Amino acid sequence: MIRSARRDRRPTLRAVLGRGHLGVALLAVGLAGLCVTLLGVLALRVYANQNLHLIARSINYTVEAAVVFDDSAAANESLALIAANEGVADAKVFNNEGELLAHWQRPEDGVLAPLERSLASSFLVEPVHMPILHQQQQVGHIEVTGQGRSVLRFLLSGLTGILLCMLLSAWVASHWSRRLFGDIIRPLRNLASVAHAARRERSFDRRVPETHIAELNELGNDFNALLDELENWQNHLRSENATLAHLASHDSLTGLPNRAFFEGRLSRTLRTAERHQEYLALLFIDCDHFKQINDSQGHAVGDEVLVTVAARVRAQLREHDLVARLGGDEFAVLLTPLQSCEDAQRIAEKIVASMKLPIALNDGTSISASLSVGIACYPDDGHDPASLLNAADAAMYQAKRARRGQWHVAHTESSAADFEKRS
Amino acid sequence: MVAVSTWARATGAALALLLAALLLYASPSRAEPAASAALAQQRGKAVTQVVLGIFSYARWPSEPAPLRLCLIGPTEYADDLIKGTEQNSGKPLQTRRLLADDPQTAGACDAVYIGKLDRGQRERLFHALSGRPVLSISEADDPCTVGSLFCLRVSDEQVTFEVNLDSVARSGVRIHPSVLQLSRRRAVQP
Numbered sequence: 009m010i011r012s013a014r015r016d017r018r019p020t021l022r023a024v025l026g027r028g029h030l031g032v033a034l035l036a037v038g039l040a041g042l043c044v045t046l047l048g049v050l051a052l053r054v055y056a057n058q059n060l061h062l063i064a065r066s067i068n069y070t071v072e073a074a075v076v077f078d079d080s081a082a083a084n085e086s087l088a089l090i091a092a093n094e095g096v097a098d099a100k101v102f103n104n105e106g107e108l109l110a111h112w113q114r115p116e117d118g119v120l121a122p123l124e125r126s127l128a129s130s131f132l133v134e135p136v137h138m139p140i141l142h143q144q145q146q147v148g149h150i151e152v153t154g155q156g157r158s159v160l161r162f163l164l165s166g167l168t169g170i171l172l173c174m175l176l177s178a179w180v181a182s183h184w185s186r187r188l189f190g191d192i193i194r195p196l197r198n199l200a201s202v203a204h205a206a207r208r209e210r211s212f213d214r215r216v217p218e219t220h221i222a223e224l225n226e227l228g229n230d231f232n233a234l235l236d237e238l239e240n241w242q243n244h245l246r247s248e249n250a251t252l253a254h255l256a257s258h259d260s261l262t263g264l265p266n267r268a269f270f271e272g273r274l275s276r277t278l279r280t281a282e283r284h285q286e287y288l289a290l291l292f293i294d295c296d297h298f299k300q301i302n303d304s305q306g307h308a309v310g311d312e313v314l315v316t317v318a319a320r321v322r323a324q325l326r327e328h329d330l331v332a333r334l335g336g337d338e339f340a341v342l343l344t345p346l347q348s349c350e351d352a353q354r355i356a357e358k359i360v361a362s363m364k365l366p367i368a369l370n371d372g373t374s375i376s377a378s379l380s381v382g383i384a385c386y387p388d389d390g391h392d393p394a395s396l397l398n399a400a401d402a403a404m405y406q407a408k409r410a411r412r413g414q415w416h417v418a419h420t421e422s423s424a425a426d427f428e429k430r431s
Numbered sequence: 432m433v434a435v436s437t438w439a440r441a442t443g444a445a446l447a448l449l450l451a452a453l454l455l456y457a458s459p460s461r462a463e464p465a466a467s468a469a470l471a472q473q474r475g476k477a478v479t480q481v482v483l484g485i486f487s488y489a490r491w492p493s494e495p496a497p498l499r500l501c502l503i504g505p506t507e508y509a510d511d512l513i514k515g516t517e518q519n520s521g522k523p524l525q526t527r528r529l530l531a532d533d534p535q536t537a538g539a540c541d542a543v544y545i546g547k548l549d550r551g552q553r554e555r556l557f558h559a560l561s562g563r564p565v566l567s568i569s570e571a572d573d574p575c576t577v578g579s580l581f582c583l584r585v586s587d588e589q590v591t592f593e594v595n596l597d598s599v600a601r602s603g604v605r606i607h608p609s610v611l612q613l614s615r616r617r618a619v620q621p
Binding site: 072073074076077078079080142143144145147163 | 480481484519590610612613
């Protein structure tokens, strides 16, 4: 269970690095501490034994005369004088016959006495035997047993010192490793956040900042280069898309929007007009005798005529009006906003009039063309795109039938009178 | 003057005197018990040890070889000492008895072990020895104020000694300080 839980929540880099560092630091500090402790204990043992020998030697010199004169009281006095002030637990002086001449024993005191005794017996090479020489002749010998107190005190203080040093080293090591984490993890976090932004928000403008670690810096640079390429690619795609979208909704010859675009705009504008109780008008424009021009003068001239017609119609319109080529020589104009249907008629008049000037062709000749315009008004002639288009279409044919190069308002109840008057 | 006379030492000396008097005036024909003989032998051994110990801590202006020890006057505990031919250090020791007023005493001895002498004999002896590097040890009854460098105090438990520092300084024989220390400590002992 623990294993699966662990797999679910992956450890962070900081945790992994931290655990690794902690392990290494503990191992290093522990090993160093162990080595220092072992060496220290060995050195302490050597010195403690040397010290005990030194004490034995000084006892030796002090009691020499007393042993020579076989003076037990003097020997005891001299022995006590030295032993009491040194780390000695027990000291005996023997003469050459093996008789005990003097004996000194430290009184047992303190709670640590048993510990001191066992430490001394395991730590020191004892008891120390040393012959008493007088004029190169042995006159007796001494037997000295060390006391563990000074050794114990030294050992404890040494261990405390080592422990403190280890704690200090561990603290310093953890401090440094924390700094190291910062150095490693900060650039990685930056990289991750930039990558995240690029993936989630498609924001390719952010870049990974520089860092002083070579590998991470290189990684960041490569990542930035990749982002540059992605950004370029994205921009390229966007412009490509825009071009394609334009191509899909516009006529390639005249550059005007096509039928699909126009119908989309018409239905949207109708909804807006309905909501705001506004007027709008739809003009249907057809080029008179365009088929003959096409047939007699060729498609190139026909195209020129269409381009000119498109430009002239566009020139008569206001900024928010829309002109589209529905196909062949048919154009449609959406006039919005509009005060009244009469305004549409005025614009239609201007459009028809704009064709009075002959069209100059590329080959130097010119050609005359005229337009027939059908007008349908909202809300008078229909409430939906289809009915409006039909009405305008019908009006345009009426205009064509009556006389080419004319405009005509859709035949509805409200405009019937007007129609009569105009025709 | 180093010799310290305390009441205790005085009593000790008085006792020794009494003992010596008893031994002297008691009829020699009366056989001492065996235990007493063994005791005397033990004392003699202790005296030998102390005397040889003192020799081992003494330095003459010129190292005598062999060391000539003269026993002067009637001695009580020197029976063991006179058999000795070797010092503690292993160097040869020459021991002989001299009469109290022997004229060659001053020239023939490096050390003298003085037994029981009367006042005039003592004075003449020390007069002869004065200015010479001779180590003198009194066996008994010496308050250690004038004359001998060392004065023994023989008891059953122990043989102790006192040092007359003035005499030591005058004699020209150097004595190791640890012996002086030992003697001073002994002086306060009963």
